[in-house]
Amino acid sequence: MLISILLGDGDLSYKLVYLGMYLIAIVLSFSFHEWAHAHAAFRNGDPTARNLGRMTLNPIAHIDPIGFLMIIIVGFGWAKPVPVNPRNYKSYRKAEFQVSMAGIFTNIIISMISAFLYIAAFTIESVTKVEIPEMVYTFLSIMGYLNAGLAVFNFIPVYPLDGFHLFELIFGRKFPKAVLWMHNHGRIVLYVIFGLSFVLSRFFGISIVGTVSEFIFDGSIRLFWLIAKLFIH
Numbered sequence: 001m002l003i004s005i006l007l008g009d010g011d012l013s014y015k016l017v018y019l020g021m022y023l024i025a026i027v028l029s030f031s032f033h034e035w036a037h038a039h040a041a042f043r044n045g046d047p048t049a050r051n052l053g054r055m056t057l058n059p060i061a062h063i064d065p066i067g068f069l070m071i072i073i074v075g076f077g078w079a080k081p082v083p084v085n086p087r088n089y090k091s092y093r094k095a096e097f098q099v100s101m102a103g104i105f106t107n108i109i110i111s112m113i114s115a116f117l118y119i120a121a122f123t124i125e126s127v128t129k130v131e132i133p134e135m136v137y138t139f140l141s142i143m144g145y146l147n148a149g150l151a152v153f154n155f156i157p158v159y160p161l162d163g164f165h166l167f168e169l170i171f172g173r174k175f176p177k178a179v180l181w182m183h184n185h186g187r188i189v190l191y192v193i194f195g196l197s198f199v200l201s202r203f204f205g206i207s208i209v210g211t212v213s214e215f216i217f218d219g220s221i222r223l224f225w226l227i228a229k230l231f232i233h
Contacts, residue, residue: 018138025142026071027059029150030079032110033103034062037082040102044095046088054082070194078153081160093169100165107151108216114144115220123228144220148213158193159186 038049067078089095118140125132157167159182200206
């Protein structure tokens with residue numbers, strides 16, 4: 001969490017640079033996540049997001065102030081949901097699944113690309129002896145962990161997150177009362193999750209989203225490192 005970093009010990013100039021890189025990573029990650037939703041909806045016949053200017057990588061169109069603040073304080077948050085009109089979908093179930101998964105999938109891909117570039121930079125440095133600035137590794141690590149975290153967080157089946165739309169798509173007919181209840185109270189549940197996450201992380205060092213995110217990014221790092229060792233003698 002950025003708050004912990006800023007309040008902790010260490011060089012202030014480094015912490016400010018780190019903060020700047022983290023904010024840039026947030027803006028980029030949110031923008032790609034929401035663009036992916038809008039693009040998936042458009043490909044499935046719904047131009048609503050495009051017509052409202054949301055099928056863009058311009059962060060101004062996507063940043064939600066509260067969600068942005070939460071990711072700084074708690075470590076994960078959200079952007080403004082992309083508006084869609086399911087009536088325009090060519091095939092509802094197929095489109096709903098693709099649109100819901102688009103943001104999560106995009107964040108995972110960005111995390112893996114970050115891991116690949118991290119190992120690629122390390123490999124180039126090892127082979128050519130050309131020193132890669134430490135800031136490059138730091139930024140790629142931020143992008144990797146952040147996007148993995150966004151993917152994991154958005155998979156939680158709580159309204160209005162992507163995971164809830166997947167849950168509703170698969171189990172909506174079996175549990176209509178649960179779906180309706182979550183529609184009405186999902187944001188409250190989300191704030192409770194934020195509160196518990198803050199307490200667990202701040203005082204007990206426990207972060208479920210963080211642990212799974214590390215598994216994804218660190219696993220990608222290990223995979224690409226195994227491949228890279230084939231080219232390092």
